[in-house]
Amino acid sequence: MPEFRVCLEKDNLVFSAAHFITFNGDVCESLHGHNYRVKCEVVGPLDENGYVVDFIALRDALVEIVGTLDHRVVLPSQHPMIKVAQDGEEVLVTFREKRWVFPADNCVMLPIANTTAELMAQHIGEQLIEKTRQKFGNSITRIIVAVDENRGQWGVVEIDW
Numbered sequence: 001m002p003e004f005r006v007c008l009e010k011d012n013l014v015f016s017a018a019h020f021i022t023f024n025g026d027v028c029e030s031l032h033g034h035n036y037r038v039k040c041e042v043v044g045p046l047d048e049n050g051y052v053v054d055f056i057a058l059r060d061a062l063v064e065i066v067g068t069l070d071h072r073v074v075l076p077s078q079h080p081m082i083k084v085a086q087d088g089e090e091v092l093v094t095f096r097e098k099r100w101v102f103p104a105d106n107c108v109m110l111p112i113a114n115t116t117a118e119l120m121a122q123h124i125g126e127q128l129i130e131k132t133r134q135k136f137g138n139s140i141t142r143i144i145v146a147v148d149e150n151r152g153q154w155g156v157v158e159i160d161w
Contacts, residue, residue, distance in 0.1 A: 006052045009039035012063055015070040017108075019115040022081065028095045031073075036117075037148040038066050038124060044140035044161070053136050061131045065124055073102050074120070077109040084109055117155025121147040125159045 018033040040062055044052045075084050075093060083094045091107045093100040112119040125145035140161040146154045 003043060004046055004052050005041050005043045006055060007041045008055065008058055008062065010059060013038040013066055015066050017069050017072050017074045019074045021114050021116055028098060031100065034149040038062065039146045041144040042140055043142040053140065057132065057135055061128055065127045065131065069108055072108040073106055074115045075107055075109045076112050076115050078111055078113045117147040117149045118157060121145045121155045122157040125157055129161065
């Protein structure tokens with residue numbers, strides 16, 4: 001039985017965002033930004049029309065999700081050492097002795113432990129499943145989402161539908 005998939009990689013599936021990550025347990029890099037690119041594959045059987053999913057519906061949902069990240073500071077809300085707290089119009093972020101204050105409307109807090117490309121790909125994939133499950137149903141078997149942070153440095157996740 002053949003396996004079918006659709007792949008979506010478009011010029012409008014991009015977002016510019018600032019972030020920082022931690023590594024080696026206690027090293028926190030400087031705040032910096034990327035022009036991220038996102039691509040997606042959806043795996044499943046062909047429907048009565050001969051396609052896996054409607055490209056336009058998939059594209060529109062993904063563009064909407066990616067748009068929520070564009071021109072934002074992307075912050076992890078589940079990091080054990082990075083504390084993120086919104087106080088009115090400001091977001092205060094601390095990591096040990098480091099402290100940042102951002103305008104709240106410039107931030108997006110993601111339910112992830114670190115703002116790596118891999119974990120952002122997982123977040124985008126989970127949002128895409130949630131947003132399209134009713135339209136696409138349960139015939140899809142798998143979704144693959146990739147986030148490129150630097151022209152060829154992709155973080156990729158594969159999620160069972």
